[in-house]
Amino acid sequence: MSRVDRGSVQVLLPADGTEPGTLDPRAEPVELTVPTDRAGTLPAVVGDPVHPAVGDRVVIDGDRVFVAPRTSELSRDGSDRTSLEQVIAANVDVVVIVEHLEPTPSLGRLERMLTIAWRSGAIPLVVLTKSDLVSDTEHWVGEAEAVAPGVGVVAVSASTGAGLDDLDTALAGAQTLVLIGPSGAGKSTLVNALSGSDVMITGAVRGDGRGMHTTTHRQLVPLPGGRLLIDTPGLRSVGIVATEEAVAATFEDIEALVALCRFNDCAHEQEPGCAVVAALDAGELSERRFTSWRKLQREARRQAARADQRVAAEQRRQWRTRERSSREAARQRARR
Ligand SMILES: Nc1nc2c(ncn2[C@@H]2O[C@H](COP(=O)(O)OP(=O)(O)OP(=O)(O)O)[C@@H](O)[C@H]2O)c(=O)[nH]1
Numbered sequence: 001m002s003r004v005d006r007g008s009v010q011v012l013l014p015a016d017g018t019e020p021g022t023l024d025p026r027a028e029p030v031e032l033t034v035p036t037d038r039a040g041t042l043p044a045v046v047g048d049p050v051h052p053a054v055g056d057r058v059v060i061d062g063d064r065v066f067v068a069p070r071t072s073e074l075s076r077d078g079s080d081r082t083s084l085e086q087v088i089a090a091n092v093d094v095v096v097i098v099e100h101l102e103p104t105p106s107l108g109r110l111e112r113m114l115t116i117a118w119r120s121g122a123i124p125l126v127v128l129t130k131s132d133l134v135s136d137t138e139h140w141v142g143e144a145e146a147v148a149p150g151v152g153v154v155a156v157s158a159s160t161g162a163g164l165d166d167l168d169t170a171l172a173g174a175q176t177l178v179l180i181g182p183s184g185a186g187k188s189t190l191v192n193a194l195s196g197s198d199v200m201i202t203g204a205v206r207g208d209g210r211g212m213h214t215t216t217h218r219q220l221v222p223l224p225g226g227r228l229l230i231d232t233p234g235l236r237s238v239g240i241v242a243t244e245e246a247v248a249a250t251f252e253d254i255e256a257l258v259a260l261c262r263f264n265d266c267a268h269e270q271e272p273g274c275a276v277v278a279a280l281d282a283g284e285l286s287e288r289r290f291t292s293w294r295k296l297q298r299e300a301r302r303q304a305a306r307a308d309q310r311v312a313a314e315q316r317r318q319w320r321t322r323e324r325s326s327r328e329a330a331r332q333r334a335r336r
């Protein structure tokens with residue numbers, strides 16, 4: 001699925017003669033517009049109808065289109081009361097976390113983006129950009145590796161081409177990518193470098209006298225080598241949708257310490273036998289990382305509580321509706 005709009009979605013079909021299930025960027029794929037139902041959903045291969053997202057794969061049976069089960073979901077916090085989370089990209093293999101080396105990278109932001117990535121079910125990869133502008137690239141690669149245990153870290157420069165081969169190697173086997181990162185980190189530049197052409201002329205708006213229309217910008221871009229890049233507007237403003245599990249995955253090192261604390265319910269403050277405080281005292285764990293862990297944990301808990309509240313509110317609403325209709329039914333029975 002290459003584009004999701006209100007009322008319809010665009011599905012890219014492989015051009016004739018290309019391998020089924022792949023999109024060759026040289027062969028112009030066939031685009032199919034599929035209307036959604038009034039609730040904005042499409043039937044799924046398995047289970048309830050789903051709100052389609054860019055990256056969804058479909059199964060076509062005659063003139064019916066079904067959404068295939070997803071391998072991963074990148075979500076943001078739903079803004080309305082009916083959706084707790086809004087899926088903005090589906091079936092992403094690798095979340096490329098883009099952070100600039102100049103200005104100085106933010107390790108806290110890396111941790112935040114790692115939590116988003118782990119939450120999605122995709123594999124994160126950290127890319128430090130603009131290495132041509134700094135002389136301490138190796139230092140920052142080390143820092144990034146320390147905050148991202150088990151995650152690949154690559155430094156690149158789109159200007160000189162340094163590191164682009166390493167990036168290509170690190171992406172081997174990844175079919176569908178998204179790039180997240182702060183504005184100006186060099187995401188669009190990186191995509192153009194990966195694709196060898198300017199594929200990222202995005203968000204163009206055209207006026208034709210009858211109001212403004214955004215030109216059909218493809219939200220899924222086929223890259224050379226059979227890769228797909230998802231670039232939806234929602235991604236640009238992706239807030240954190242954290243869970244405690246995703247935070248734990250991001251701070252694996254601290255979780256390992258927590259397991260060593262003497263008390264199961266250790267708050268890592270004054271307790272005797274606290275392995276976290278011991279690591280802080282020994283300088284093996286930085287205050288910065290400890291504070292960042294605490295902060296993201298608090299956010300995850302707050303989000304879970306908010307989600308619970310919304311579920312409860314929705315249940316109350318459904319209960320009131322049911323109650324009203326059973327009262328109505330009782331009244332009609334009484335009239336007869
Ligand atoms: N020197 C240098 N400049 C770069 C490099 N990569 C990107 N830039 C510059 O950084 C600026 C921002 O790059 P973009 O690719 O537009 O950044 P972005 O992450 O897509 O930004 P948003 O679209 O705002 O999210 C541009 O002026 C680029 O030319 C690099 O490797 N080296």
Ligand SMILES: [Zn+2]
Pocket residue numbers: 258261262266267268269271273274275276277
């Ligand atoms: Zn402890």
